[in-house]
């Protein structure tokens with residue numbers, strides 16, 4: 375009986391240790407995704423450092439987090455709006471910012487990378503962080519389309535490297551894809567699952583295959599919509615209405631492309647096309663390429679397929 379009790383206490387304390395292990399999180403990249411991940415981590419009691427390349431970008435990220443929290447508070451404290459401000463300030467206190475990733479990872483349990491969708495840039499970042507971060511620190515990438523194993527190959531911690539793929543807008547979307555690359559240890563994978571649950575998200579387990587689950591289905595669908603429009607078979611407005619009213623999607627494919635970012639969408643499709651040039655689902659789109667070349671990247675720049683306020 376005493377043995378059983380000791381075992382039970384040990385198993386409780388080891389699962390508590392697993393939770394306690396991820397308390398301090400460093401998010402690299404304060405754009406659409408990084409700011410959302412920082413907000414959710416801070417809202418669930420984690421201590422967060424958000425890193426980007428300039429103070430100006432970080433100011434914009436902080437403003438975005440605050441206005442998203444205002445939307446949350448407006449709902450949560452509809453009856454007592456005066457409590458909403460205290461709620462927002464308490465969460466914002468959990469977030470600090472930095473432009474020097476190497477110096478802030480020294481005290482972190484988990485690094486979540488959400489920078490530009492470019493393999494070389496991600497590898498350079500993780501290669502540098504690997505030298506600066508403590509042994510126990512887990513590295514995770516929020517990549518939409520790149521193999522986790524390729525990103526991890528710039529480090530010497532393949533066992534403590536996995537994928538944490540969030541969805542936009544992070545505060546609203548419940549799913550996190552947790553990716554176990556060939557080198558990811560079971561302990562790391564379990565910690566990432568636990569962390570996702572601690573954020574109030576629903577994790578699903580994914581293999582390290584292109585696009586994991588959601589993007590392997592969603593990205594070809596969005597590009598098919600662009601090709602259908604390029605062939606003159608439907609206006610973007612009609613295609614969007616058709617998919618919303620005919621398939622029950624909350625956004626049409628063109629609205630969603632603008633929401634995701636046309637640059638990010640192009641990075642994804644170009645990367646897959648390079649690896650599998652004969653797959654028609656991964657064929658580049660002249661219209662998408664033209665908009666990106668014009669700097670029309672979607673909602674984040676004020677114009678993409680549509681104009682945004």
Ligand SMILES: CC(=O)CC(=O)SCCNC(=O)CCNC(=O)[C@H](O)C(C)(C)COP(=O)(O)OP(=O)(O)OC[C@H]1O[C@@H](n2cnc3c(N)ncnc32)[C@H](O)[C@@H]1OP(=O)(O)O
Nearest residue numbers: 442443445446449518540541542543545546589624625634
């Ligand atoms: C590319 C990748 O690697 C992976 C990806 O992320 S792919 C993209 C995945 N995302 C999607 O598919 C998003 C599809 N769209 C949607 O689910 C919905 O349109 C949406 C949740 C974004 C917005 O919902 P909506 O009903 O169209 O608009 P809206 O009324 O403004 O918002 C609905 C609620 O969400 C809240 N909300 C929306 N965005 C928010 C944000 N960033 N922060 C906080 N709250 C937010 C609003 O406050 C609102 O709350 P109430 O209804 O309680 O008032």
Ligand SMILES: NC(=O)C1=CN([C@@H]2O[C@H](COP(=O)(O)OP(=O)(O)OC[C@H]3O[C@@H](n4cnc5c(N)ncnc54)[C@H](O)[C@@H]3O)[C@@H](O)[C@H]2O)C=CC1
Nearest residue numbers: 403404405406407408426427488489490491517518542634
């Ligand atoms: N946009 C989306 O809907 C989704 C994107 N993703 C993935 O998340 C990642 C980020 O995407 P977004 O947030 O949309 O991009 P974004 O363009 O909005 O933000 C990227 C941020 O990273 C910063 N950055 C670039 N290089 C950096 C570096 N070396 N160090 C620190 N900061 C750096 C940029 O200044 C920018 O603020 C990409 O890998 C993307 O594929 C994943 C899920 C959804």
